[in-house]
Amino acid sequence: xxxxxxxxxxxxxxxxxxxxxxxxxxxxxxxxxxxxxxxxxxxxxxxxxxxxxxxxxxxxxxxxxxxxxxxxxxxxxxxxxxxxxxxxxxxxxxxxxxxxxxxxxxxxxxxxxxxxxxxxxxxxxxxxxxxxxxxxxxxxxxxxxxxxxxxxxxxxxxxxxxxxxxxxxxxxxxxxxxxxxxxxxxxxxxxxxxxxxxxxxxxxxxxxxxxxxxxxxxxxxxxxxxxxxxxxxxxxxxxxxxxxxxxxxxxxxxxxxxxxxxxxxxxxxxxxxxxxxxxxxxxxxxxxxxxx
Amino acid sequence: xxxxxxxxxxxxxxxxxxxxxxxxxxxxxxxxxxxxxxxxxxxxxxxxxxxxxxxxxxxxxxxxxxxxxxxxxxxxxxxxxxxxxxxxxxxxxxxxxxxxxxxxxxxxxxxxxxxxxxxxxxxxxxxxxxxxxxxxxxxxxxxxxxxxxxxxxxxxxxxxxxxxxxxxxxxxxxxxxxxxxxxxxxxxxxxxxxxxxxxxxxxxxxxxxxxxxxxxxxxxxxxxxxx
Numbered sequence: 001x002x003x004x005x006x007x008x009x010x011x012x013x014x015x016x017x018x019x020x021x022x023x024x025x026x027x028x029x030x031x032x033x034x035x036x037x038x039x040x041x042x043x044x045x046x047x048x049x050x051x052x053x054x055x056x057x058x059x060x061x062x063x064x065x066x067x068x069x070x071x072x073x074x075x076x077x078x079x080x081x082x083x084x085x086x087x088x089x090x091x092x093x094x095x096x097x098x099x100x101x102x103x104x105x106x107x108x109x110x111x112x113x114x115x116x117x118x119x120x121x122x123x124x125x126x127x128x129x130x131x132x133x134x135x136x137x138x139x140x141x142x143x144x145x146x147x148x149x150x151x152x153x154x155x156x157x158x159x160x161x162x163x164x165x166x167x168x169x170x171x172x173x174x175x176x177x178x179x180x181x182x183x184x185x186x187x188x189x190x191x192x193x194x195x196x197x198x199x200x201x202x203x204x205x206x207x208x209x210x211x212x213x214x215x216x217x218x219x220x221x222x223x224x225x226x227x228x229x230x231x232x233x234x235x236x237x238x239x240x241x242x243x244x245x246x247x248x249x250x251x252x253x254x255x256x257x258x259x260x261x262x263x264x265x266x267x268x269x270x271x272x273x274x275x276x277x278x279x280x281x282x283x284x285x286x287x288x289x290x291x292x
Numbered sequence: 293x294x295x296x297x298x299x300x301x302x303x304x305x306x307x308x309x310x311x312x313x314x315x316x317x318x319x320x321x322x323x324x325x326x327x328x329x330x331x332x333x334x335x336x337x338x339x340x341x342x343x344x345x346x347x348x349x350x351x352x353x354x355x356x357x358x359x360x361x362x363x364x365x366x367x368x369x370x371x372x373x374x375x376x377x378x379x380x381x382x383x384x385x386x387x388x389x390x391x392x393x394x395x396x397x398x399x400x401x402x403x404x405x406x407x408x409x410x411x412x413x414x415x416x417x418x419x420x421x422x423x424x425x426x427x428x429x430x431x432x433x434x435x436x437x438x439x440x441x442x443x444x445x446x447x448x449x450x451x452x453x454x455x456x457x458x459x460x461x462x463x464x465x466x467x468x469x470x471x472x473x474x475x476x477x478x479x480x481x482x483x484x485x486x487x488x489x490x491x492x493x494x495x496x497x498x499x500x501x502x503x504x505x506x507x508x509x510x511x512x513x514x515x516x517x518x519x
Contacts, residue, residue: 006403203381206341207442208371209398210364 014217015224018193026225029189033229033278034236036178037271041237043171044267048258050164064151065141067122075146082144083124088132093125121148134161179278186225186282190218194286215287219280226279230271237271238264293319293450293481294340299349301335301505309335311505313349317483319449322476324492325485327502327518333485336502337452340483341373342366354449371399374443374480378455380435382427382442389414389423392441399446413441417471433464440471450481457488465491489516 019026065083067076083092095103100120105111128137138150194201204214241264245257294317301310309332317323325333338344339351342358351358354372361369382391393410401409414420417437427435436456443451453472457465469484469491476482486492492499493515501509501518508518 007400010397199381200383203383203394204398205367206370206375206381207395207398207446208367208369210367213367213398213400 015220034232037233187285191286222279222283226275230275331502332505374448376453378458492516
């Protein structure tokens with residue numbers, strides 16, 4: 001056991017001296033890792049908040065179904081049956097043509113507005129169940145008998161959903177590209193360290209060091225770069241995010257931001273794990289060549 | 293201890309370094325390896341500690357066939373072989389003590405052991421008072437002694453030295469040779485590749501001549517002559 005500790009101390013010392021020998025390059029690597037993980041962290045927080053807000057939006061989902069003017073009593077009855085039996089509908093309200101006109105009058109403020117022939121159709125206001133598949137529901141409702149059109153609000157929610165999907169794809173692509181870049185930069189830094197220490201490595205091989213013994217200091221160096229980069233990114237995120245939350249709350253109180261500790265702790269673990277992964281993978285890439 | 297059977301070595305660039313070499317070196321022997329530059333002396337030594345593999349033939353070191361040795365066992369073979377070069381190959385950014393202790397540390401030896409054995413080998417080679425110096429502060433002879441210390445600290449059964457006196461003046465060369473003879477006297481098989489005819493003639497040991505990658509002469513108690 002003490003041998004292990006002693007050997008580990010030797011490796012850590014070697015790794016630190018490798019770090020010092022190429023300080024500027026190592027600091028550059030560190031900043032790249034930190035920036036990558038900062039962007040990844042921001043993206044994860046953004047997605048988390050978007051999902052949270054969307055959930056709220058979904059719970060308030062409402063849809064208006066406009067009926068054809070030519071609808072007859074039998075069709076109307078079968079439509080009501082359809083609405084009542086649909087699992088996506090929580091409640092519904094029938095709006096007559098007169099009621100529709102009245103609400104337009106109130107909305108426009110023209111209380112004495114008279115129309116000879118009311119152009120407004122009859123409609124149903126539907127309150128939808130939380131978590132219902134919105135797109136599928138819209139498709140289904142469009143095919144009900146006697147339905148002429150659906151309220152335009154549906155298009156906006158759909159657009160928002162599409163935007164969120166786009167943001168997710170762009171974010172993932174960004175993280176992928178930046179992650180690959182950091183991986184390459186870490187690999188390159190380690191490769192240069194390996195090159196700078198080639199005499200030491202050749203002597204180590206000569207006196208009978210195993211390959212893993214030779215590799216360990218470089219793995220530790222990569223691990224330290226990844227971990228330190230993640231720590232820097234975390235400090236920036238965890239100190240910047242609460243400021244953003246309070247600012248945004250005063251500007252746009254309707255936007256709900258996640259601020260419970262659990263979410264941020266989860267994020268911390270994710271970033272640290274990414275840092276470790278980047279560091280270890282990066283150094284392993286450049287260590288393949290060290291062999292007997 | 294070392295056996296070579298029909299060993300040839302052709303490098304990937306087409307250079308033929310060794311051609312059908314047959315050789316037996318017994319345990320505890322002292323052997324000089326002589327020959328003109330480019331005769332294959334260094335290649336022959338590199339085969340012994342498996343830095344190179346033979347193109348054909350077999351190299352057996354201490355009962356181990358080096359071409360059948362798996363990569364993970366190579367380090368353990370090397371721990372039983374000490375190697376000393378003409379150009380020293382010391383780490384200039386470490387002290388004499390660290391340069392020597394390095395060879396023990398990589399074998400995961402316990403710290404107390406490293407301390408004790410490094411001190412002992414440095415004292416044996418008359419370097420005890422220079423242990424905190426760096427190689428840059430040492431003379432050529434001292435550097436070569438540090439190399440020898442590093443090569444023997446693992447108590448190798450074989451010591452390979454490639455032109456160990458190549459960079460040294462005659463007095464220092466003699467001193468180094470005395471040290472090597474002393475190590476050999478304790479049972480270590482010793483191979484010395486050299487161009488120093490005076491030393492070879494003075495020591496009166498087995499002399500193997502290599503010319504164009506072939507063994508041209510092999511005489512017990514020989515003199516410096518490879519024709």
